[in-house]
Amino acid sequence: xxxxxxxxxxxxxxxxxxxxxxxxxxxxxxxxxxxxxxxxxxxxxxxxxxxxxxxxxxxxxxxxxxxxxxxxxxxxxxxxxxxxxxxxxxxxxxxxxxxxxxxxxxxxxxxxxxxxxxxxxxxxxxxxxxxxxxxxxxxxxxxxxxxxxxxxxxxxxxxxxxxxxxxxxxxxxxxxxxxxxxxxx
Numbered sequence: 001x002x003x004x005x006x007x008x009x010x011x012x013x014x015x016x017x018x019x020x021x022x023x024x025x026x027x028x029x030x031x032x033x034x035x036x037x038x039x040x041x042x043x044x045x046x047x048x049x050x051x052x053x054x055x056x057x058x059x060x061x062x063x064x065x066x067x068x069x070x071x072x073x074x075x076x077x078x079x080x081x082x083x084x085x086x087x088x089x090x091x092x093x094x095x096x097x098x099x100x101x102x103x104x105x106x107x108x109x110x111x112x113x114x115x116x117x118x119x120x121x122x123x124x125x126x127x128x129x130x131x132x133x134x135x136x137x138x139x140x141x142x143x144x145x146x147x148x149x150x151x152x153x154x155x156x157x158x159x160x161x162x163x164x165x166x167x168x169x170x171x172x173x174x175x176x177x178x179x180x181x182x183x184x185x
Contacts, residue, residue, distance in 0.1 A: 013056035013139075015065070026056035026067065032081070046081050057139035057148065064169065066148055068137045074150055076171035085171025089152060089163075093173060128159045130184055135160075138185050147174060151185040 009029035032047035052070030072089040164177040
């Protein structure tokens with residue numbers, strides 16, 4: 001079975017699936033293709049995302065596939081290509097791992113080294129993209145396969161900045177990075 005790709009479509013990710021003797025190709029046009037590494041490289045379209053695909057990665061145990069769509073939604077799916085969870089990166093919640101205040105004083109009054117509280121506040125205000133940032137979305141699984149991170153550029157008016165969100169294996173938001181200068185993918 002073959003498939004027709006739009007001329008402007010580019011490959012945004014490649015994931016090997018050794019037990020199936022194939023690789024998954026994620027195309028910017030939204031097509032998810034499974035290409036056999038044996039049998040003359042037979043190509044099968046196993047999914048399509050209307051908004052396009054920005055990034056893909058597979059868990060270390062090869063059981064879960066994570067996609068980030070063109071409209072910045074994170075889709076976690078099984079190896080059978082059945083969606084398990086869908087979360088928008090536009091949500092402003094911190095996540096399940098938000099720290100609880102134990103009454104040790106306000107963050108502004110705590111010791112921050114040489115930088116001091118003024119320096120830390122200034123660093124937050126100047127949190128913009130590093131020079132040379134390619135603005136690509138990236139997905140990376142932790143080695144034990146229990147969490148994955150999505151690094152992306154926050155679309156904002158004026159100053160764009162990079163953000164990293166960490167998700168549990170089930171696809172629930174665990175934490176969100178602070179807005180800091182120098183944050184790279």
